[in-house]
Amino acid sequence: MGFYVLRRLLQMVPVFLGTTFLIYALVWAVPGDPFEGKCGERDCPASYVSAMRDKFNLDDPLVVQYGKYLWNLVQGDFGQTSSGLLVGERIATAFPVTLRLALVALLIEAVIGITAGVVSGLRNRGFLDSLVLVSTLFLISIPVFVTGYVVQLVFGLQLGLISPTVTTPTFGNLIVPGFVLASLSMAYVARLSRASISENRRADYVRTALAKGLPTRRVVGVHMLRNSLIPVITFLGTDLGAFLGGAIVTEGIFNVPGVGGLVFRSILTKDGAMVTGVVTVLVLVYLLMTLLVDLLYAVLDPRIRYD
Amino acid sequence: MTALLEVEDLHVEFRTRDGVARVLNGVGYHVDAGETLAVLGESGSGKSVTAQTVMGILDTPPAYVMRGAVRFHGEDLLSATAERRREVRGEGIAMIFQDALSALNPVFTVGFQIEEQLRLRRGMSRSEARKRAVELLDLVRIPHARQRVREYPHQFSGGMRQRAMIAMSLALDPEVLIADEPTTALDVTVQAQIMDLLAEIQRERHMGLVLITHDLGVVAEVADRIVVMYAGRIVEQADAVSLFRSPGHPYTEALMKSLPRLDAKGTTLDTIKGLPPSLLRIPPGCPFHPRCPRAEAVCSVDVPPQERLGFGRTSACHFAEEVLNG
Ligand SMILES: Nc1ncnc2c1ncn2[C@@H]1O[C@H](COP(=O)(O)OP(=O)(O)OP(=O)(O)O)[C@@H](O)[C@H]1O
Ligand code: SF4
Ligand SMILES: [Mg+2]
Numbered sequence: 001m002g003f004y005v006l007r008r009l010l011q012m013v014p015v016f017l018g019t020t021f022l023i024y025a026l027v028w029a030v031p032g033d034p035f036e037g038k039c040g041e042r043d044c045p046a047s048y049v050s051a052m053r054d055k056f057n058l059d060d061p062l063v064v065q066y067g068k069y070l071w072n073l074v075q076g077d078f079g080q081t082s083s084g085l086l087v088g089e090r091i092a093t094a095f096p097v098t099l100r101l102a103l104v105a106l107l108i109e110a111v112i113g114i115t116a117g118v119v120s121g122l123r124n125r126g127f128l129d130s131l132v133l134v135s136t137l138f139l140i141s142i143p144v145f146v147t148g149y150v151v152q153l154v155f156g157l158q159l160g161l162i163s164p165t166v167t168t169p170t171f172g173n174l175i176v177p178g179f180v181l182a183s184l185s186m187a188y189v190a191r192l193s194r195a196s197i198s199e200n201r202r203a204d205y206v207r208t209a210l211a212k213g214l215p216t217r218r219v220v221g222v223h224m225l226r227n228s229l230i231p232v233i234t235f236l237g238t239d240l241g242a243f244l245g246g247a248i249v250t251e252g253i254f255n256v257p258g259v260g261g262l263v264f265r266s267i268l269t270k271d272g273a274m275v276t277g278v279v280t281v282l283v284l285v286y287l288l289m290t291l292l293v294d295l296l297y298a299v300l301d302p303r304i305r306y307d
Numbered sequence: 308m309t310a311l312l313e314v315e316d317l318h319v320e321f322r323t324r325d326g327v328a329r330v331l332n333g334v335g336y337h338v339d340a341g342e343t344l345a346v347l348g349e350s351g352s353g354k355s356v357t358a359q360t361v362m363g364i365l366d367t368p369p370a371y372v373m374r375g376a377v378r379f380h381g382e383d384l385l386s387a388t389a390e391r392r393r394e395v396r397g398e399g400i401a402m403i404f405q406d407a408l409s410a411l412n413p414v415f416t417v418g419f420q421i422e423e424q425l426r427l428r429r430g431m432s433r434s435e436a437r438k439r440a441v442e443l444l445d446l447v448r449i450p451h452a453r454q455r456v457r458e459y460p461h462q463f464s465g466g467m468r469q470r471a472m473i474a475m476s477l478a479l480d481p482e483v484l485i486a487d488e489p490t491t492a493l494d495v496t497v498q499a500q501i502m503d504l505l506a507e508i509q510r511e512r513h514m515g516l517v518l519i520t521h522d523l524g525v526v527a528e529v530a531d532r533i534v535v536m537y538a539g540r541i542v543e544q545a546d547a548v549s550l551f552r553s554p555g556h557p558y559t560e561a562l563m564k565s566l567p568r569l570d571a572k573g574t575t576l577d578t579i580k581g582l583p584p585s586l587l588r589i590p591p592g593c594p595f596h597p598r599c600p601r602a603e604a605v606c607s608v609d610v611p612p613q614e615r616l617g618f619g620r621t622s623a624c625h626f627a628e629e630v631l632n633g
Contacts, residue, residue, distance in 0.1 A: 204409040210364045212424050213397030223412050302459040303413055
């Protein structure tokens with residue numbers, strides 16, 4: 001197991017280098033003036049442009065630029081934006097907000113999705129089952145920005161139950177954005193749990209558990225659930241990785257000061273240093289999350305061995 | 308005297324999309340303490356469904372018990388409460404299944420699966436239950452039981468897994484053990500070991516053993532009595548010795564002829580012609596008549612009753628006496 005983790009970590013190095021180089025190249029080496037629009041209506045003064053080209057090493061060959069960027073990065077320096085903001089600092093304030101939103105969304109997704117899936121999976125073709133199928137279909141077919149704006153409009157502006165934008169990102173204030181963020185995956189979790197439960201219902205080991213004279217509660221709650229939730233939990237893990245990548249749309253609608261919003265604004269303002277910095281962090285987080293999910297899988301299912 | 312376990316006139320149907328399949332059409336058998344009853348019959352004849360009805364683990368829907376009784380110490384289980392039925396499972400009547408790999412839960416250790424019954428039903432503590440689980444694994448001769456109790460089913464070989472399943476079924480000291488083709492999934496050499504183990508345990512504990520099998524060879528060795536099933540009916544019932552000496556039903560006769568024989572090497576096997584009937588449309592009269600070499604006009608009209616042939620033998624054939632006397 002330890003050996004496996006080490007091998008996986010080593011495999012991440014080329015992936016990390018490849019993706020970050022790609023992003024770096026996309027941001028800095030695309031045709032066009034990287035400082036266009038930075039000085040209002042007028043073109044930037046030549047002195048400013050040369051200072052900036054110097055600051056971002058733009059006169060070096062691309063590989064050298066990237067090398068310098070990487071060298072600073074391993075020393076913990078994410079660099080500065082053109083206006084002098086520390087990229088690392090901004091990420092450090094935005095990331096915890098995104099993490100909080102992601103956890104809220106994950107919790108909502110897990111609780112509602114699994115409950116709906118299990119209940120409908122246990123009774124095939126009942127009223128409840130149809131209800132879950134229809135409502136998940138509904139959720140799956142609506143884009144998140146529609147759910148987001150509708151929720152904001154109805155609960156925030158018309159009913160006044162919530163504040164339409166998140167001013168301080170406490171857990172309580174993040175429930176509604178978390179719900180919107182979770183809505184799509186929640187439907188998938190419900191369907192996945194439902195399929196998994198109804199498949200496991202007929203499994204031989206369930207019959208054995210019944211034949212042993214165990215109470216139905218225990219057969220369902222221990223034997224069946226433990227098996228059925230393996231794919232669901234790994235799905236949730238992957239999803240957490242995706243949530244941590246920042247929910248650009250949800251954070252945008254509710255004005256949550258997280259990573260998604262940061263990326264979005266930086267792209268709009270062509271803030272190359274910020275975009276590269278944030279995406280670099282996200283690549284790292286995502287790589288680590290996939291490793292964690294694989295390890296989690298082995299913990300949940302003893303048949304999976306990594307040697 | 309009431310039998311330990313008695314099944315009487317059991318009718319079970321499966322209501323499926325294609326129609327109603329009459330899977331059991333009046334099955335009856337009984338087993339006493341210390342006795343091994345072999346249940347024989349082709350695939351689909353209803354051997355497992357009968358066992359599941361006895362255990363009360365039929366899937367309803369699609370399966371419905373229409374008629375009949377399952378009596379344990381004279382108490383009818385089919386009319387008992389769900390709670391009472393659950394009490395009898397494991398403790399009164401236990402069951403082991405064909406494929407131990409899928410019948411054991413893959414994500415729990417073998418020990419856990421033995422111990423949970425002991426903790427839940429016997430109120431044992433974790434450590435007491437662990438101790439007992441090791442004893443049970445020892446009893447079924449699993450080497451290094453103390454370590455293996457902590458392993459998962461997939462870490463066991465096929466034979467060891469079936470042993471573990473037997474250990475699990477013995478946890479609550481059942482009076483009747485139903486073994487549904489316990490050796491079919493195993494290598495031939497391992498099959499013999501498992502059968503010996505089962506026979507030995509059955510003797511020592513004076514249990515009633517219901518052994519469901521396709522394998523006439525196994526039956527000849529361990530069974531005291533045999534029932535032969537065809538299309539959800541018992542067609543013949545006899546003690547093992549006299550059944551092998553002279554079958555009393557054409558179907559049993561055919562089964563025996565299909566057995567490979569050492570003394571007839573090189574001759575082709577006499578397999579039974581045709582297929583078992585669709586349970587959605589069981590032929591009128593004797594259900595075996597389309598395949599029966601002895602069939603006559605009456606066979607496709609009248610359902611043959613259970614003829615008594617003496618010494619507890621019965622045969623559901625219009626010409627039972629003739630068959631018996633060759
Ligand atoms: N869940 C089910 N749904 C529909 N039909 C079923 C179901 N379970 C069993 N049957 C039908 O009941 C009949 C008897 O099945 P059963 O499993 O008792 O046969 P068996 O004698 O045990 O055969 P085998 O030797 O193959 O185990 C079969 O025709 C089968 O198709
Ligand atoms: S009743 Fe007729 S068809 Fe049925 S087994 Fe006897 S001889 Fe054959
Ligand atoms: Mg069977």
